Amino acid sequence: MKKINVGLVGLGRLGKEYAKNLAFKIRAANLVAVCSIVPEELEFAKNELGVQNLHNKYEEMLEQEELDAIFIVSSTNMHADHIIKALEAGLHVFSEKPLAITKSECEKVETVAVKYPNQYAVVGFVRRFDPSYQYAKQKVEEGAIGKPYLVRSQTIDKDTIADWQIQYVKNSGGIFHDFNVHDIDLARWFLGGEIASVWSIGGAYKYPAFGEAGDADNVMSTCYFDNGTMAVINASRTAMVGHDTYTEVVGTLGTLRIGRPANKNRVEIYDQYGARQECVETFWDRFEEAFLLMATDFIDCLVNNRKPELTLADARQATIAAEAFTTSFEQKELVKISTA
């Protein structure tokens, strides 16, 4: 059986989960090397995952290891640089979203990628791999809801992590790049067009600190697509119920609603509070399975020389849209995007 030798950079919370999936749950992957500037994270990889080759310099890992592919789970501002260096080192690349927070940076990566047509480069939009989203997509393609013309999608984090998020606002590119890039990708996926105009509004309704940092705790963006369809996308850092991610696809013959309520499991409670379902706490609780399926799919593409469905162009378009959302929010005006 063909095995793919993988290196991974970035061993923060999410990076550790990627590493565990690659080490234990994806049979065709060998996690042979990891890179982090945090000594404790390298210790974790050595002790918990049995990874032998530990690096604190990314370039060193690329030079010294015999890798087929790299997984990039570093901080957002490093993604573009890490992708370019991996491509130049002859590797296939999987990067966590977003590709970058400016259109120009995205294009810089694409310019390099085009020189390496035999290497796959993918930015992971994890929801596309969630079984419920997959099922909805299949239903849409079967014509179950006719022609889709409206997507509503939201990314909502539980209130309890707002305090922790405030320190990452700068590096993450803000709420549109950090939260809504997923919803943008889903809207493009279901509606089959590009965003032509957007108006974004919102505010710091609960935590003024986000406003002071030029960001928001709740935003809503309305999008008109170049094929005449519509999307309304919102994000929140203040949900009490949990990580209430939700998408609705409306077509001429029906509607699909994905993920509401974001129930934690199959248990309902009937008590003095009513008939109720507890909800997932975090995006990880909600999408753990999808993260595994996404990484598995990428490795499978490499094993079978199958082209990944996601492209750098998908990542670029999501960034262009998130950039436009941000501009619209800051300038309080409609922003038109050239889709030529």
Place this chain on the structure above:
Amino acid sequence: MKKINVGLVGLGRLGKEYAKNLAFKIRAANLVAVCSIVPEELEFAKNELGVQNLHNKYEEMLEQEELDAIFIVSSTNMHADHIIKALEAGLHVFSEKPLAITKSECEKVETVAVKYPNQYAVVGFVRRFDPSYQYAKQKVEEGAIGKPYLVRSQTIDKDTIADWQIQYVKNSGGIFHDFNVHDIDLARWFLGGEIASVWSIGGAYKYPAFGEAGDADNVMSTCYFDNGTMAVINASRTAMVGHDTYTEVVGTLGTLRIGRPANKNRVEIYDQYGARQECVETFWDRFEEAFLLMATDFIDCLVNNRKPELTLADARQATIAAEAFTTSFEQKELVKISTA
């Protein structure tokens, strides 16, 4: 327009609601007289409902008033006597459930009723008039679920009224007569047969006082019908969520579930307790509309000389079953009912 002159006996909580419906909401009814032994209740009828003819003796009301029909909302142990006297006085009769708590008393009433074939005598099983139960019945008759072979039905009161209920255990005939007589009627209605064997179990799981009174706070009864179908019926005095009355009809082609959750209205709340619906508090909150529809239907039968669907035989069969439930519970054995 033909109007029906109505007298009403019993102005307790439920009696007042019947009286209000008859006085204000049923166009073809004239509430001309009421009877109660509680002076405050007669005052209520005079001041709030504008009823002129007030009685504290039932026989006196029957003698002195020009009535077409009587509504009996007196205590359970008076129903049979009040029905018989009204029939003998030449009136149509509507009585709150149950007809009586013994088979022999039921038969006594039927023996009288048979002498007055032109007078309607009905015991009200209110759930049959609830729009959701009506819709379910219609679906069953249309064949939507094939042949029904199983009914699950429960009557459940909110825990908060258990303290109040304990004093009425004796007069009500116990939890089987007071709660499950409705479920028995529904099971007969949906399954089209008579209960042939029953096993009832239960206990005083939360409030020992019910056990000390020879009753229970939770019971479950399983019934095998003479046509080979099945029902499982339970009752509870200890629900935290509200009046969670619920019925399920299972057929060879599908299942109908009526009333779960017993949501208070169309509002869902998403908060720290999860995604939740508050539930109705009492049977009145749940069945207010059905009580009005039931009384309206009876008046309409009188106006149009239309025979009521419910019969004294329905009431008798429900009582026979509830009596068997009680015997089974007390003797801890299977009880067979002669359905010949």
Place this chain on the structure above:
Amino acid sequence: MKKINVGLVGLGRLGKEYAKNLAFKIRAANLVAVCSIVPEELEFAKNELGVQNLHNKYEEMLEQEELDAIFIVSSTNMHADHIIKALEAGLHVFSEKPLAITKSECEKVETVAVKYPNQYAVVGFVRRFDPSYQYAKQKVEEGAIGKPYLVRSQTIDKDTIADWQIQYVKNSGGIFHDFNVHDIDLARWFLGGEIASVWSIGGAYKYPAFGEAGDADNVMSTCYFDNGTMAVINASRTAMVGHDTYTEVVGTLGTLRIGRPANKNRVEIYDQYGARQECVETFWDRFEEAFLLMATDFIDCLVNNRKPELTLADARQATIAAEAFTTSFEQKELVKISTA
């Protein structure tokens, strides 16, 4: 008991329902006269409702009858004129929504109304009287969801009546005035501010005839309020599931969701299509109770000299917003509304 003498103009589908409520279900109302230019409608009022005084000229009814109040259920383009004439005739006025489809017409009515400070003039936004919306409003006022900052609201008609609607597009003022005026009113009610900017998009996704008439079959409008809050409002003529009216109010401590799914009753069906609930077919199925409560409340205001909560200013603000939605949709630009 004080009774209010009421005249009614307009006996179309909805007018007939108002008339039935006034004739039979609102105890303090006397429906003494009606006006319609359709002879069959006057026959209906005479034969079915027992109304004696029938008119085919509105002015004649105002002159000849001894009325306290008028109910206006005529076509949208007549509302303003009918209100003004009724005020000048010394009557209290209840009018179906909308007041008018231009700001200037609304102001004309208000200019007249101000001369008659002792007469109530109300435009009915029926959802405010629906028990679920009432409960949600009460919850918000109790602080159950903290400070509300986002409303999502939709008005959606079942696809099956689209063919019928196409002929009324012109008179109704289009989808924003006809459908979303309710959602606008609810957003103002829950958020406590005025719409400052709006962007409306949409199209004729299923029925080109609406596009040819300058209207749409699906639209979405995003609103930024002068108090910094947000609303997203949409309308559809193409829902397959039924009249799926729905509103969500999001606050800093929780979310209230009103009306989804728009289940027809309390029956769930488990069959080869899954676990499912059928939904209401029309706005009348959904809001029948609210229409009665609304008319009852208006009559009660007259009986008790209680000022109605709704004002002509509410109606004017809804019209101003719907006008701005329409302009935004036509010009494909953000529209700012002066809220000074």
Place this chain on the structure above:
Amino acid sequence: MKKINVGLVGLGRLGKEYAKNLAFKIRAANLVAVCSIVPEELEFAKNELGVQNLHNKYEEMLEQEELDAIFIVSSTNMHADHIIKALEAGLHVFSEKPLAITKSECEKVETVAVKYPNQYAVVGFVRRFDPSYQYAKQKVEEGAIGKPYLVRSQTIDKDTIADWQIQYVKNSGGIFHDFNVHDIDLARWFLGGEIASVWSIGGAYKYPAFGEAGDADNVMSTCYFDNGTMAVINASRTAMVGHDTYTEVVGTLGTLRIGRPANKNRVEIYDQYGARQECVETFWDRFEEAFLLMATDFIDCLVNNRKPELTLADARQATIAAEAFTTSFEQKELVKISTA
């Protein structure tokens, strides 16, 4: 890292799934040998799972291989014999349910097992390992619903496999042993007692062939426990909606409902059929994750010398109850079980 060498007997539908879990998804397990009398199944194990040691005689596998543990997924009537031989060969044993279909056979196994106190022998009741059931159990132990006194539990297969099931009625021991043994185990688990009396009823309501085979397509059993609690357990082979397995635990302070509806995923559909959720098709769709967690837990017990929670006594008690259900169904009488 310690690894457990595992042999597996039985490579039918479910056996294959166990084998895949052991081969690929449980890190501490080495699937070193398999046994089947069907040549194609051995081919599958060799080609798809890479298992080298293939046997068509169980005893031969036990003799020739160096195993730590055996997984038994053979037909029900072989379980007891396979367990005993594995124990005598010095192995730990995991067997699919049920242990046997008579009390005496169960006791025979236990008599042997007692001689090998250092070997674990477990019969798998998979629902105990489902995350939702786990969560419910944890909630009960935390006191979230007070003292549990009632369990409702059902095992329901989709109608579409009834034709296939009819041929296995004899080997499976009938619907009580095949379906309800799970529900019996859950009722014992949640209620903490043993079944003292049972009444089972039912019939062949849709497929007479089950009746002709002495079995049923729908059954219901009511149980009174030795600690005074209650359970009602039913099974169906005729559900249209899917594999609608469901359990409800009722306590003095609340109720937990597990698994209804048995939704296939997080997608809801709004279309001409209403607001609906499609449901899982088979027990495997519903419990795939639990099967993996169950096998993983057993391997983990061996690695860490941790005693499994499930015991042969649990399996024996479930069989005793299912035997009593069967007797009650056949004799149409209440059956009392000595729990001394």
